[in-house]
Amino acid sequence: MAAREELHRHHLRQRQAFRERKDILNELDDRELVKRYRLDRAGITFVTDLVRERLKRPTVRNKALSPEMQVIITLRYLATGKMQQCSADDLGPSQQTISRVVSDTLEALSDNAILSQFIRFPVTQLETQRRKEEFLQIAGFPEVIGAIDGTHVRIVAPSEYEAEFVNRKRYHSINVQFAFDARYHIIDVVAKWPGSVHDVRILAQSGLCTIFENGIVPAGCHLLGDSGYPSKKWLLTPYLRPQPGAQSSYNRAHKKTRSVVERGIGQLK
Structure with missing residues (x-):
């Protein structure tokens, strides 16, 4: 009985972790993107292209976060200062994943090769x-x-x-x-x-x-x-x-x- 309950909880966690994610760039217009993420579609794409190779996940999982989504999550966090807000927006990942994504994305953006292009x-x-x-x-x-x-x-x-x-x-x-x-x-x-x-x-x-x-x-x-x-x-x-x-x-x-x-x-x- 305990093993069956544990298996059930495992399936629930999987469904929660892999729930359908929003297609932010296609669902929201530029005005709403700027309101939520401080950048429009072109701006988000520009930032993503800077770190795309660094943020690609070496995995065969079809639910891996795209570089675009990692940048969007990071921008939302920077705009609000709250990881809980990223979860509340139903962007998909758990708060633990959001924390890792924000850290990885900021580290990629802080690379000297990128900073020297602008500063x-x-x-x-x-x-x-x-x-x-x-x-x-x-x-x-x-x-x-x-x-x-x-x-x-x-x-x-x-x-x-x-x-x-x-x-x-x-x-x-x-x-x-x-x-x-x-x-x-x-x-x-x-x-x-x-x-x-x-x-x-x-x-x-x-x-x-x-x-x-x-x-x-x-x-x-x-x-x-x-x-x-x-x-x-x-x-x-x-x-x-x-x-x-x-x-x-x-x-x-x-x-x-x-x-x-x-x-x-x-x-x-």
Whole structure:
């Protein structure tokens, strides 16, 4: 009797695991896709093509998740921050499978070969000169090639080192460092530090600091940062107590020019 009941439960689990999955790309129009997954059909296909080979499953099972579905599940998770929501949408897999899919997809998208196609810090004379000209047009601030800031991305409380991820506003996060150019393009990102870590430490231990300190970036190039950062030859911050005249003018131009990073981060949220 016990063996028969166990066999019955096994069949129920199989039916649940292999229930019919939605054909998301054909069932939903672009407007609904953007609402749920933040990308339209063309965008989802583009992202999938980037990682298609990495996400193909070496299995003969006819119920294996396609690369498209793995990307869709990951996008839904990123849009909501809840694996339960992926299950509630009846995307098919169990929550355990969803967790594995999200992890695998994010790892594939984080490959340096992919990131370098879209995020690359300017280090040649030609690249830096173009950025300087674009920033100069904003508020007349010369020699700027990027603006930097940190932002906290909320996460679910981790099971390990939980306290380290609690930021000063008392919620769990990752403190992400961004650098933007004048066109709101990300030119550098560091997304590995828990929320309790200060922006200054993240910058000090980043590759961005290394390439400036070691002279890989041409001389005469600067980043703009807020007053939370230390002032350096290559990192310009505002005067804390500006005097009327040149210092106040400097701060106004600095604030207007550096606003690209605030707007850039705002567009990501």
